[in-house]
Amino acid sequence: MMxxxxxxxxxxxxxxxxxxxxxxxxxxxxxxxxxxxxxxxGLSRAIGWSLRAAGFLAIGGLVVALSxxxxxxxxxxxxxxxxxxxxxxxxxxxxxxxxxxxxxxGAEESKAAASRRLLADFxxxxxxxxFAVTAFSTAPMLVVPMTDRHEAVRAAIAAIDRPGxxxxxxxxxxxxxxxxxxxxxxxVSRALLIVSDGAAVIDPRVQGALxxxxxxIRPNLYWLFLRTKGSPSISDKPSGEDTPQAAPERHLDLFFxxxxxxxxxxxxxxxxxxxxxxxxxxxxxxxxxxxTEQRPRRDLSRWAYGLSLIGLLALVAGKLAEADPSLRRRxxxxxxxxxxxxxSRLAA
Amino acid sequence: xxxxxxxRRNLRDRRFQLLAGALALVALTFVARPLPLTRNGVEVLAxxxxxxxxxxxxxxxxxxxxxxxxxxxKAALRDLVGALPCGSRVALxxxxxxxxxxxxxxxEVCADFAPLDGAIQAVDWRMAWEGDSRISAGLFRSxxxxxxxxxxxxxxxxxxxxxxxxxxxxxxxxxKPGAVRGLIVGAGxxxxxxIPRYNDRGREIxxxxxxxxxxxxxxxxxxxxxxxxxxxNPRNAPFGASAATGTEHLSSVREPYLRTLAxxxxxxxxxxxxxxxLPDALARAATPRPLPGSLDxxxxxxxxxxxxxxxxxxxxLLGAGRFFIGKKV
Numbered sequence: 001m002m003x004x005x006x007x008x009x010x011x012x013x014x015x016x017x018x019x020x021x022x023x024x025x026x027x028x029x030x031x032x033x034x035x036x037x038x039x040x041x042g043l044s045r046a047i048g049w050s051l052r053a054a055g056f057l058a059i060g061g062l063v064v065a066l067s068x069x070x071x072x073x074x075x076x077x078x079x080x081x082x083x084x085x086x087x088x089x090x091x092x093x094x095x096x097x098x099x100x101x102x103x104x105x106g107a108e109e110s111k112a113a114a115s116r117r118l119l120a121d122f123x124x125x126x127x128x129x130x131f132a133v134t135a136f137s138t139a140p141m142l143v144v145p146m147t148d149r150h151e152a153v154r155a156a157i158a159a160i161d162r163p164g165x166x167x168x169x170x171x172x173x174x175x176x177x178x179x180x181x182x183x184x185x186x187x188v189s190r191a192l193l194i195v196s197d198g199a200a201v202i203d204p205r206v207q208g209a210l211x212x213x214x215x216x217i218r219p220n221l222y223w224l225f226l227r228t229k230g231s232p233s234i235s236d237k238p239s240g241e242d243t244p245q246a247a248p249e250r251h252l253d254l255f256f257x258x259x260x261x262x263x264x265x266x267x268x269x270x271x272x273x274x275x276x277x278x279x280x281x282x283x284x285x286x287x288x289x290x291x292t293e294q295r296p297r298r299d300l301s302r303w304a305y306g307l308s309l310i311g312l313l314a315l316v317a318g319k320l321a322e323a324d325p326s327l328r329r330r331x332x333x334x335x336x337x338x339x340x341x342x343x344s345r346l347a348a
Numbered sequence: 349x350x351x352x353x354x355x356r357r358n359l360r361d362r363r364f365q366l367l368a369g370a371l372a373l374v375a376l377t378f379v380a381r382p383l384p385l386t387r388n389g390v391e392v393l394a395x396x397x398x399x400x401x402x403x404x405x406x407x408x409x410x411x412x413x414x415x416x417x418x419x420x421x422k423a424a425l426r427d428l429v430g431a432l433p434c435g436s437r438v439a440l441x442x443x444x445x446x447x448x449x450x451x452x453x454x455x456e457v458c459a460d461f462a463p464l465d466g467a468i469q470a471v472d473w474r475m476a477w478e479g480d481s482r483i484s485a486g487l488f489r490s491x492x493x494x495x496x497x498x499x500x501x502x503x504x505x506x507x508x509x510x511x512x513x514x515x516x517x518x519x520x521x522x523x524k525p526g527a528v529r530g531l532i533v534g535a536g537x538x539x540x541x542x543i544p545r546y547n548d549r550g551r552e553i554x555x556x557x558x559x560x561x562x563x564x565x566x567x568x569x570x571x572x573x574x575x576x577x578x579x580x581n582p583r584n585a586p587f588g589a590s591a592a593t594g595t596e597h598l599s600s601v602r603e604p605y606l607r608t609l610a611x612x613x614x615x616x617x618x619x620x621x622x623x624x625x626l627p628d629a630l631a632r633a634a635t636p637r638p639l640p641g642s643l644d645x646x647x648x649x650x651x652x653x654x655x656x657x658x659x660x661x662x663x664x665l666l667g668a669g670r671f672f673i674g675k676k677v
Contacts, residue, residue: 017658020658020661020662021661023665024661024662024664024665025664026363026367026660026661028361029664055657055661058370058657059654059657059658059661062374062650062653062654062657063654065377065646065650066647066650066651066654068647091449133452135451137477138477138478139474139475139476139477140475141442141449141451141475142467142470142471142472142475143451143452143467144451144452144463144466144467145463145466145467145470147460147462147463147466149459149460149462149463151455151456151459151460152452152455152460152463152464153463155439155452155453155454155455155460156451156452156453158452158453159450159451159452159453162449162450163447165449165477166477166478167477301646302377302378305374305377305378305646305650306378308374308650308653309371309374309375309378312367312370312371312374312653312657313371315367315371315657316364316367316368316371319358319361319363319364319367319368320355320358320359320364321358322354322358322361322364323354
């Protein structure tokens with residue numbers, strides 16, 4: 001449905017002014033001794049009424065035009081290829097070190113800077129992907145809600161190589177990243193992308209709740225594990241006791257595998273490996289996704305000016321064609337009882 | 349009398365001239381291009397204090413119910429984002445402990461309004477990573493961050509340092525005052541209110557009592573008046589023998605302290621009176637950034653045209669008609 005609205009709607013209170021031409025004419029007034037002396041003339045009447053209508057149009061059109069009428073913007077839903085991607089970024093302090101576990105120097109790149117660069121390319125490579133960004137360290141932080149505004153998502157990703165915080169509390173981060181998907185659109189391809197350089201123990205009390213959430217939302221889960229050289233891999237079994245505390249990465253991986261949702265872990269030990277993993281994710285997430293397109297509002301004041309222009313043209317033409325019987329009388333060439341020119345008659 | 353002389357006479361009619369003028373002006377609205385000009389936008393880093401004292405409910409909402417400082421500050425920021433001219437950009441950071449945490453780099457306020465508004469709305473005290481609230485350290489680092497981003501700064505806080513500052517005062521600002529412009533916004537009422545307390549699951553369990561918080565900072569050297577305190581002993585009780593008392597468990601906006609900080613950093617202080625009022629305060633304090641804009645000339649032409657037409661029709665009514673109508677040739 002088309003919805004029309006005005007920017008300065010209070011100006012529409014001036015609209016009664018458009019009735020002024022019904023009471024007053026723009027034509028010259030001429031005194032005649034007896035209006036009844038002239039016969040009724042259909043053409044004169046028609047011209048008189050059309051001049052009133054023209055005056056109405058000229059004033060009304062301008063008032064409407066000045067009030068700034070527009071047709072409201074619409075949101076149209078279409079279908080494209082893409083996915084809802086909830087990005088969960090580790091902002092703990094160790095992300096600011098290089099893949100070799102050092103402070104970055106010279107040409108070296110920190111893990112955060114590498115993931116910032118590559119994720120920024122990932123966001124916006126396909127027009128209809130939607131992204132949400134969540135950061136976590138000690139507490140989860142909602143950075144940007146699910147949106148298709150890729151500029152905003154890139155602004156959020158631009159912030160991930162700033163100095164990080166203290167700890168890696170992955171459980172609460174996961175819960176918030178899952179909540180970013182929202183309730184609607186169950187048949188949309190959903191992906192949860194975790195970017196972290198470490199793992200932490202997930203409290204067994206929270207595990208149940210997380211499992212339930214994963215089962216409900218069923219996102220494709222990707223873990224981009226930015227492994228520091230020399231630190232244990234996801235698949236490494238610790239030499240001693242195999243507990244979550246001793247090998248959190250391995251046990252987080254086991255937890256993800258046990259969720260029953262499609263899951264892939266990418267272990268990246270350098271920027272190229274990260275780029276490779278992101279390329280793979282991009283290829284895997286190809287499903288139809290409904291996206292909304294915002295149709296901008298349209299200015300309608302041009303039409304109102306047009307109407308006013310038509311009215312004014314008629315008024316000006318009426319003024320140009322005006323005759324003056326009083327003039328003729330004075331010159332004594334015309335008898336006063338002669339019918340006045342049509343335009344001035346009704347105006348009198 | 350022929351038609352030509354009649355038209356010539358009509359052309360001299362004042363009311364015809366007015367109508368023709370209006371016609372020309374309305375016709376002009378179809379060809380006039382908008383006038384290009386520059387407007388003043390802002391680029392600003394908004395830093396929001398999310399420490400415990402920001403949970404104090406000392407603002408009144410629209411329905412008269414108490415609203416927390418954080419919620420009011422969020423509403424004020426959302427109001428600010430909505431009021432900024434298109435092309436302005438806003439970055440958001442959270443403050444707790446002693447540093448700001450940047451959530452995102454500057455985002456344009458019109459095209460990306462939805463995510464920006466959503467992100468401000470989602471700010472929660474539960475995002476805090478530590479409980480301390482070292483305002484001056486956080487402010488100085490926020491100034492640095494704004495300088496790094498090349499933006500102005502809006503720092504919203506209630507000014508309550510936790511733990512309290514030592515008697516020697518807080519850290520000194522070592523940047524250049526006034527290099528970064530912007531606002532320190534003091535949130536909170538002037539009277540003392542209790543601070544809500546939450547358990548480790550984030551549920552509210554009452555208020556802080558006098559014994560729950562540090563009332564006096566006893567790190568560093570004792571204050572000058574320590575010798576006059578009861579039970580003072582230079583070695584065993586340099587701060588006096590009795591426990592510190594105070595009102596640190598209650599909170600109000602620490603305006604004098606925030607004004608001092610504003611003076612030290614060259615920022616402007618403004619009190620947050622409610623969910624509106626930030627746009628004006630920021631416009632006065634911020635660096636104007638030229639943005640391309642345009643001025644639509646059509647309302648000007650249309651307005652004059654309307655006045656001319658109304659003059660034509662109203663003249664007979666107002667009696668000024670003599671001039672138009674009764675003019676003899």
